[in-house]
Amino acid sequence: MSDDFFGELYLRSTLPFLSEEVTAREAEYLARAFADVEGPVVDLGCGHGRHAARLNASGALAGRVVGLERDPLSLRLRRPGFPVVRGDLRALPFQAGALGGAYAWYSTLFAFTDAEHMQVLREVARVLRPGGLLVFQTVPWERLAQSPGAAFSQRLPDGSLLEEESRFDATRGRDVGQRQLTLPEGRVLRAAYAIRYYPLAELRGLLESTGFSMAWVHGGLDAGPMTPDSTDLIVGAGLRQG
Structure with a gap:
């Protein structure tokens, strides 16, 4: 992580x-x-x-x-x-x-x-x-295995834009993704993550x-x-x- x-x-x-x-x-x-x-x-x-x-x-x-x-x-x-x-x-x-x-x-x-x-x-x-x-x-591992791909985009109350994509590998039990937050002033926060299920x-x-x-x-x-x-x-x- x-x-x-x-x-x-x-x-x-x-x-x-x-x-x-x-x-x-x-x-x-x-x-x-x-x-x-x-x-x-x-x-x-x-x-x-x-x-x-x-x-x-x-x-x-x-x-x-x-x-x-x-x-x-x-x-x-x-x-x-x-x-x-x-x-x-x-x-x-x-x-x-x-x-x-x-x-x-x-x-x-x-x-x-x-x-x-x-x-x-x-x-x-x-x-x-x-x-x-x-x-x-x-x-639950089973829930992620049923829906291994996810994508998300939403405007937050402060005006920031939150975007995220992830893919769950059921064999390895690892959900790997990237999250990006574009702040109202234009600054971008971005990082990858990996979580084991x-x-x-x-x-x-x-x-x-x-x-x-x-x-x-x-x-x-x-x-x-x-x-x-x-x-x-x-x-x-x-x-x-x-």
């Missing part, structure tokens, strides 16, 4: 689509998921902190959420109300067993190579306490090989089962004892 993708381009092109209503529903799901988890919980790749700020303010996770983010612009623009650490998913800046839980949204864990994804999950396993919980959201059986094997057991699979924020029509794949994975 290009470092140019996360930063001004990502923030400007995604924030218009992340309403407070969507954020509230996602935060409610996470609060329920971690209701019985003790200790600190880290938002892996917290971005500008739309989940972390809300969860840390009230409810089951109040005062227990810490953000982790690598992009300096996201850190400068983050919402107030939660502590944050600058760091890399592949080398988490936390002591072994320091955290009760971790979560990541929008395929954040899978923007690297297969070997690095194993490294990321091993790092998460290292920093969690025995019995700790990892929750992450991504897109795993069939469910392969994802289960990846988790088990890095110390986790899959606890649940949901097809949406209503916590229902995944179906062929599901737009989300939300996984809860517990750290195995011993």
Whole structure:
């Protein structure tokens, strides 16, 4: 994944689509998921902190959420109300067993190579306490395989033009694309990206090989089962004892 993708381009092109209503529903799901988890919980790749700020303010996770983010612009623009650490998913800046839980949204864990994804999950396993919980959201491999090509063009509220094209290779499980944002003053932000999507059986094997057991699979924020029509794949994975 290009470092140019996360930063001004990502923030400007995604924030218009992340309403407070969507954020509230996602935060409610996470609060329920971690209701019985003790200790600190880290938002892996917290971005500008739309989940972390809300969860840390009230409810089951109040005062227990810490953000982790690598992009300096996201850190400068983050919402107030939660502590944050600058760091890399592949080398988490936390002591072994320091955290009760971790979560990541929008395929954040899978923007690297297969070997690095194993490294990321091993790092998460290292920093969690025995019995700790990892929750992450991504897109079902099956959904992308059904519609492997995508193209998008839309004028954003600030007048910017967002254009994107991507192609999913089902054999490699990798969605490769390019996003371009033309700002009202004419400046152009452009970057390529590649995100890995795993069939469910392969994802289960990846988790088990890095110390986790899959606890649940949901097809949406209503916590229902995944179906062929599901737009989300939300996984809860517990750290195995011993």
